[in-house]
Amino acid sequence: MVGAVLIGLLVLVLAGCGCVVWADRGGPGWVRVVATLTIRAGDALRTYARRSRRGKGSGGGGD
Template structure:
């Protein structure tokens, strides 16, 4: 079950990266929407990992 969940996450991540690449080259409108969602999710993950490393809440 864990392998299935991780495989789904991997497929979604790769698909999101492809949409970011395609949208940057003028792809269809839906790729721009998926691209924006992928970039927003990446930004949230980056901020979450930053807060995990620095529990005091200060900036780097």
């Protein structure tokens, strides 16, 4: 069951990346919408990862 969910997630990610490339080359409107959503989701995940890494410091790094 978990494997099927992971495969489905992988298919969605690859389809989103394909839409980003297609939209960059002038695809139809729905492709641009999917590409925008994919890019925003990636930005949100990057922001979340940065914030979670900040809280995990050991305290002795001199940041």
